[in-house]
Amino acid sequence: MNYQELIKNAKEVIGPHCKVCPECNGIACKGRIPGPGGKSTGLGFIRNYSDLKKIWLHMDTIHDKMEICTKKTLFDFEFDLPVFAGPIGAVQMHYSDLYDDMTFSEALLKGCKAAGSIAFTGDGVKDEVYIGTVDATKALGGHGIPTIKPWRKEEVIEKIRLAERANAIAVAMDIDAAGLSILAAQGKPVSPMTVEMLKSIISSTKLPFVIKGIMTVEGARKAVDAGAYAIVVSNHGGRVLDETPSTISVLDDIVEAVKGQIKIIIDGGFRSGIDVFKALAIGADAVIIARPFVTAVFGGGESGVSLYVNKIREELENAMIMTGCESLKDITKSKIKCTL
Numbered sequence: 001m002n003y004q005e006l007i008k009n010a011k012e013v014i015g016p017h018c019k020v021c022p023e024c025n026g027i028a029c030k031g032r033i034p035g036p037g038g039k040s041t042g043l044g045f046i047r048n049y050s051d052l053k054k055i056w057l058h059m060d061t062i063h064d065k066m067e068i069c070t071k072k073t074l075f076d077f078e079f080d081l082p083v084f085a086g087p088i089g090a091v092q093m094h095y096s097d098l099y100d101d102m103t104f105s106e107a108l109l110k111g112c113k114a115a116g117s118i119a120f121t122g123d124g125v126k127d128e129v130y131i132g133t134v135d136a137t138k139a140l141g142g143h144g145i146p147t148i149k150p151w152r153k154e155e156v157i158e159k160i161r162l163a164e165r166a167n168a169i170a171v172a173m174d175i176d177a178a179g180l181s182i183l184a185a186q187g188k189p190v191s192p193m194t195v196e197m198l199k200s201i202i203s204s205t206k207l208p209f210v211i212k213g214i215m216t217v218e219g220a221r222k223a224v225d226a227g228a229y230a231i232v233v234s235n236h237g238g239r240v241l242d243e244t245p246s247t248i249s250v251l252d253d254i255v256e257a258v259k260g261q262i263k264i265i266i267d268g269g270f271r272s273g274i275d276v277f278k279a280l281a282i283g284a285d286a287v288i289i290a291r292p293f294v295t296a297v298f299g300g301g302e303s304g305v306s307l308y309v310n311k312i313r314e315e316l317e318n319a320m321i322m323t324g325c326e327s328l329k330d331i332t333k334s335k336i337k338c339t340l
């Protein structure tokens with residue numbers, strides 16, 4: 001199977017909401033929830049994608065032959081590339097019945113592990129969703145990052161214990177899911193949390209804790225105060241609040257404020273190894289990609305996921321050769337032109 005075949009397969013089975021567009025940019029699906037769109041005007045998603053296109057790469061091919069290395073150590077684990085699959089929950093509601101959250105996560109986790117990456121997995125209104133995906137992580141020797149919603153504290157801690165028993169590499173919370181009113185409508189309210197609440201949750205575990213959904217310097221500083229290992233600069237793909245800035249446009253200030261105190265991951269509109277290069281140049285430690293991994297699962301299952309990870313790695317390697325970067329530490333701001 002090649003990538004074109006994967007796309008063709010996905011189009012046939014992914015369901016009515018996602019059009020598997022040539023560019024996954026939030027335009028055809030704007031406002032489509034259920035579905036993969038950004039909320040209301042869809043601008044949060046659209047800006048994520050379009051702002052990344054305002055950063056350009058400087059070519060420099062006058063250099064020695066290079067042994068390109070994309071390896072990255074995070075959570076005390078060496079990955080083949082600094083790109084991970086993002087959590088996607090309620091797959092049947094947003095896409096189609098071909099996969100449920102369990103079978104989807106299983107394909108995602110296995111495909112990512114086989115290609116030297118890792119997948120974050122989602123949480124849902126029904127406990128079986130979290131339990132099932134954590135079981136899939138356990139079956140892979142803990143190679144996954146369960147992502148818990150900001151439920152009440154006792155429930156979060158119970159779910160962390162399950163992640164520990166599964167030997168998960170890390171555990172995450174999408175704190176911005178506080179904006180998912182759909183969960184309250186289904187009888188499971190989520191809410192914002194104070195630094196104190198986060199501190200007591202994070203100090204209850206030895207697992208590296210990731211807070212996903214940070215969009216400001218203030219938010220990043222609070223995550224540092226709470227003791228998190230990493231943040232994900234994310235607007236949840238524009239799905240929790242309309243009219244936010246793009247994630248790439250807030251990255252630089254966040255890097256300036258907290259680099260060295262916490263690891264910085266980013267997501268939102270990243271679609272190629274070239275996009276990944278841009279965030280690394282601004283100072284991110286790693287990038288999460290979410291929606292294109294859904295296409296990969298529906299179009300090719302576990303091997304479709306590995307194929308997609310390898311495609312991104314090859315694109316990143318090519319960008320590195322063309323800009324004269326042998327390893328990730330060589331990818332600096334001098335390698336890009338930011339016209340944002």
Ligand SMILES: Cc1cc2nc3c(=O)[nH]c(=O)nc-3n(C[C@H](O)[C@H](O)[C@H](O)COP(=O)(O)O)c2cc1C
Nearest residue numbers: 086087088089094122174236237268269289290291
């Ligand atoms: C259908 C759908 C479901 C999602 N479910 C979750 C979830 O359960 N937990 C979470 O943290 N993020 C969830 N997200 C957000 C993604 O993980 C990611 O932050 C966002 O889509 C931006 O990345 P992308 O532009 O590469 O898709 C979901 C996104 C979509 C489109």
